[in-house]
Amino acid sequence: MRPAPAFLFNTPAIELWPGGLLRARSNADARALARARHVLRRKRDGRYLAASLPEGLLPLVPRLRREPGIEQALALVYELQRKPRGIPGIGTTLPLDRLHERLDQLGLDEGYATRTGLELEAEPAVLQLAGFDCWRRPLWLSPAAARGWQRLRLAAAVDDVALHAISGYRSHDYQLGIFERKLARGQSVAQILTVNAAPGFSEHHGGDALDIGTPGEPPAEESFETTEAFVWLQGRAADFGFHMSYPRENPHGIVYEPWHWRFHGAADASARPG
Structure with missing residues (x-):
């Protein structure tokens, strides 16, 4: 069972x-x-x-x-x-509170959204355990994305391609912590924004995006594009509802991220492992 x-x-x-x-x-x-x-x-x-x-x-x-x-x-x-068997709040999102406070901490204003074209991402009220990432941390995704990721990974395994998750859902507060840690190491906000979206604007907040890697390859590096895993994702990920968010020369000012994929809805019903 x-x-x-x-x-x-x-x-x-x-x-x-x-x-x-x-x-x-x-x-x-x-x-x-x-x-x-x-x-x-x-x-x-x-x-x-x-x-x-x-x-x-x-x-x-x-x-x-x-x-x-x-x-x-x-x-x-x-x-x-x-209601021990119930799942209150599934399919709903949290209010976008404290957004201005977080942007103010980084010296950003409301014009950030206009300049980047990035959309606000509300956090889901409920996330589902989708397995564990490559560091054995719990991987949280929206229920639909969790099912999509499990189907995607199984299909890849059938084709002798190993995929693992690097990270999934991140809260607004966690995203702010990424900026704080990088600022403490001497990076500027402008430098960080080429790699990480501002708190409230990361696709990871919505629970539908995850960073994907493969054994033997450093996590979240451009060299991932040279792997069999990336070639497989280019050919098959869309069958399972996943699309790469940040190709080269994307309009958002985010560096090329061949490892970052987002679930956009129901996968092709004909998609099967193999």
């Missing part, structure tokens, strides 16, 4: 992870995470905030009630407890 899919439930500030997927950072965390139905995780820095256990909520930080966004996250915990 195929196991039931696992889901990540999203709020603007806090994620609800299913128990058993997060790595413990202490013995106390390990005991709580092992028994948790869901773990409340702060999106800004990945801090574990609380564990929803069979006997109730276990805070993992002091002053949990003061945590920004906690009331909305707890309301979702209680809703899941009332």
